[in-house]
Amino acid sequence: ADSVTWNPHKLLAAPQQCSTFLTKHKTILKECHSSNATYLFQKDKFYDTSYDTGDKHIQCGRRADVLKFWFMWKAKGHSGFEKHIDKVFDNAKHFLEHIKQRNGFKIVLEKPECTNVMFWYVPKCLRG
Incomplete structure (x- = not known):
């Protein structure tokens, strides 16, 4: 696959x-999301600015908060x-x-593919 989310x-x-969202295409995220906002991404930083994710991320300066998930994994474990x-x-x-036993509910899929139970009321x- 080219990418995975x-x-x-x-x-x-x-x-x-x-x-x-991970992709094999190294420049596609920057091409799609770059705003070239010089006030956000100055070149005179004391570190390698290629690691700045802002122009590669759909939310610009807001980074993906994967650290929260890492903490969850450390706390819960596999x-x-x-x-x-x-x-x-x-x-x-x-x-x-429970829904099958209730009047007025019609099940859309008898065997849900995942955790979503689809029904009509x-x-x-x-x-009739």
Whole structure:
């Protein structure tokens, strides 16, 4: 693949800015997102400015906050994330079974592909 994106926000309850996008194309992010804002990215820095992510990031000066996810990983570990994911899938199954028993709910997919349970609620006045 040319690129990969991953959003731990949805399944792992990480902060939203932890989403990650990686690509093999070294210049494409700068080409797409560069604002060349000289007031933000001065060239007279005491470090290698090629490491500045601002012009390579969709949110300019706001960096991807992956450190928050790293802290989560250090706190929970592999097994903690595994337990969390198992619990989320169990919750989805439980919710699906609960919705099936309720009047007025129509299940869209009998077997959800992930943790999203899709259903319609049909108000009493519209039920045939």
